[in-house]
Amino acid sequence: MTNRSPLPSREGVSPSKVWCPRGPWLRLDDFLLERFPYLSPEVLRDRLARGDILDEKGVAQQVDTPYQAERWLWYFRVVENEATVPFEMPVLYADERLIAVDKPHFLATTPGGRYLYETALTRVRRHFGEDGISPIHRLDRETAGILLFCRDPALRGAYQSLFQQGCIDKEYEAVAPFQCKLIQGLSYSSRMQEVANKFVMQEVVGEPNSRTEIKGERDWHDAQGQHLALYRLRPQSGRKHQLRVHLSSLGAPILNDVFYPTLLAERAADDFSQPLQLLARHIAFVDPVTGQHQRFSSQRQLELV
Numbered sequence: 001m002t003n004r005s006p007l008p009s010r011e012g013v014s015p016s017k018v019w020c021p022r023g024p025w026l027r028l029d030d031f032l033l034e035r036f037p038y039l040s041p042e043v044l045r046d047r048l049a050r051g052d053i054l055d056e057k058g059v060a061q062q063v064d065t066p067y068q069a070e071r072w073l074w075y076f077r078v079v080e081n082e083a084t085v086p087f088e089m090p091v092l093y094a095d096e097r098l099i100a101v102d103k104p105h106f107l108a109t110t111p112g113g114r115y116l117y118e119t120a121l122t123r124v125r126r127h128f129g130e131d132g133i134s135p136i137h138r139l140d141r142e143t144a145g146i147l148l149f150c151r152d153p154a155l156r157g158a159y160q161s162l163f164q165q166g167c168i169d170k171e172y173e174a175v176a177p178f179q180c181k182l183i184q185g186l187s188y189s190s191r192m193q194e195v196a197n198k199f200v201m202q203e204v205v206g207e208p209n210s211r212t213e214i215k216g217e218r219d220w221h222d223a224q225g226q227h228l229a230l231y232r233l234r235p236q237s238g239r240k241h242q243l244r245v246h247l248s249s250l251g252a253p254i255l256n257d258v259f260y261p262t263l264l265a266e267r268a269a270d271d272f273s274q275p276l277q278l279l280a281r282h283i284a285f286v287d288p289v290t291g292q293h294q295r296f297s298s299q300r301q302l303e304l305v
Contacts, residue, residue, distance in 0.1 A: 145280025183216035
């Protein structure tokens with residue numbers, strides 16, 4: 001039994017897979033309709049009739065295929081009317097191992113949810129024509145800036161370990177309300193954990209598992225009289241939404257943040273107004289393969305600076 005896809009990628013998107021467990025189903029479509037309840041029977045059976053779902057040998061499954069347990073099935077996800085993200089993603093650096101891009105706001109790092117083809121991974125795979133490219137780390141869809149990819153699957157673990165071991169020097173910029181206590185600089189730590197059934201984090205009592213160094217660059221008043229500041233952020237850990245949570249907790253939530261301090265209604269997929277004012281400005285590290293020092297810098301500017 002193999003866990004390797006019998007399908008090549010399609011326009012830079014890798015196929016998805018589903019495991020068939022032991023169970024009471026007599027036909028494959030009965031199992032799939034239960035496994036994917038959000039799909040209508042008509043859509044699912046149409047995909048089976050077109051041969052869009054294959055087993056590990058590459059054999060197309062049919063509507064009346066008997067159910068077989070303990071095997072993988074492969075298919076391509078479908079996102080209806082996926083919104084095009086109308087911003088370029090320049091390639092800043094590429095060698096036989098690494099790729100560094102300057103990701104725009106509103107572009108997801110990898111396929112998921114409402115985003116399939118409009119992702120940084122899909123774009124970079126199409127650009128280089130290589131299915132083996134994979135992300136070394138991730139940026140939120142709302143965050144712009146430096147994003148790294150590995151071209152050699154055998155080396156991905158070596159580069160990812162740099163992030164896991166804290167061997168990456170990362171620097172971000174953010175625009176947020178002015179706070180006097182942040183201008184001179186401070187180090188903020190807290191214990192963060194996910195909120196059940198929500199895509200947000202919260203701070204809880206306990207030993208800190210996240211730390212960020214924060215320093216104000218400059219401050220000004222915008223046209224509406226709001227006192228703003230440009231903050232330079234250096235995360236010393238890599239928790240989800242860490243910078244957003246920390247600034248919000250310090251009374252300076254990042255401008256245009258729809259998650260913190262209050263979770264707002266999800267915006268339309270094609271609403272590209274009010275980008276989060278957060279930018280991954282610099283990434284630096286010692287290359288684990290060559291031993292050379294690498295430093296990549298975003299060429300973007302936050303809109304409100």
